[in-house]
Amino acid sequence: MTDAPNRSVERGFAIVDELAENGGGRVSELAERLEMPVSTVHDYLRTLVATGYVTREGKEYRTTTRFLEVGHRHRHRLEIYKAVRDQLETVAAETGEHATLLIEEDDQAVILAVEEGPDAINLFAYPGARMPLHVTAPGKAMLAHMPEERVESLLEGDLVSVTSQTVTDPDRLREQLEAVRERGYAVDEGERIAGMVCVAAPVLDKDDRLRGAICLCGPESRLDESRRAEIGEVVERAANVTQVNLDYV
Incomplete structure (x- = not known):
């Protein structure tokens, strides 16, 4: 039996992909494009910022070079x-x-x-x-x-x-x-x-x-x-x- 995908992980990476594709974004923009509640997107972004994979400048969020570090090591x-x-x-x-x-x-x-x-x-x-x-x-x-x-x-x-x-x-x-x-x-x-x-x-x-x-x-x-x-x-x-x-x- 194949395990069902983890919805939380899918959403987190969907936000990361959206940020990477567009060079950044605001909470409301991401919520609209990904059809997620603003509060949900905000919670994910807060966690991603805390882990160092996303950074915040004012109201704008962007991915960090942590992903480059992971890819470089691999x-x-x-x-x-x-x-x-x-x-x-x-x-x-x-x-x-x-x-x-x-x-x-x-x-x-x-x-x-x-x-x-x-x-x-x-x-x-x-x-x-x-x-x-x-x-x-x-x-x-x-x-x-x-x-x-x-x-x-x-x-x-x-x-x-x-x-x-x-x-x-x-x-x-x-x-x-x-x-x-x-x-x-x-x-x-x-x-x-x-x-x-x-x-x-x-x-x-x-x-x-x-x-x-x-x-x-x-x-x-x-x-x-x-x-x-x-x-x-x-x-x-x-x-x-x-x-x-x-x-x-």
């Missing part, structure tokens, strides 16, 4: 974060583009680390940012190496469209995942960010378990067909080095 415990070492910095410098390390968590691709090369476009990518697996190259690189039953379950779900180029047809996605397995890396052409091309390779450990994906992104004008193959070799090499490092973490 990230440093992950083997793949240790194993990637200087790889992101190296590939970002070598290609001049935007490099990221992502992992899969709760059926989403999550950015774990970011490095920007000298020519990189600011994508407002940051550790902790989440995105659907099917809309981006690193997500597809990871999907291609997940158990078939799980992949089918995800493809049968709600495949949201992020841009006009996002692929949401399950059959097309299956074809793309097969191409990833054959080629060794995944590509998305403006499927998550219009005008940007991303190339990603999966990181597997010595037991072929999926650990994450290394991704490079740049504008379509720079990542033409010939350069995508070059970038594909770069991310595959970085993924291979990371895989070797995983054996020694």
Whole structure:
């Protein structure tokens, strides 16, 4: 039997998410958006302030850097974060583009680390940012190496469209995942960010378990067909080095 979710915890995190999404808020604003009584929201905020996860300035409430501290500690415990070492910095410098390390968590691709090369476009990518697996190259690189039953379950779900180029047809996605397995890396052409091309390779450990994906992104004008193959070799090499490092973490 599955335990019912704790309503109090759900409400507390709903308030935190609302504060984070909007950069802060007042009690009455939060109560209206979350459809909660003002007194209830006020009680939750008072507790969150007391624990140090929310701060108050006048009538405005905001999340604090305590969440950054929690995420930072968790990230440093992950083997793949240790194993990637200087790889992101190296590939970002070598290609001049935007490099990221992502992992899969709760059926989403999550950015774990970011490095920007000298020519990189600011994508407002940051550790902790989440995105659907099917809309981006690193997500597809990871999907291609997940158990078939799980992949089918995800493809049968709600495949949201992020841009006009996002692929949401399950059959097309299956074809793309097969191409990833054959080629060794995944590509998305403006499927998550219009005008940007991303190339990603999966990181597997010595037991072929999926650990994450290394991704490079740049504008379509720079990542033409010939350069995508070059970038594909770069991310595959970085993924291979990371895989070797995983054996020694």
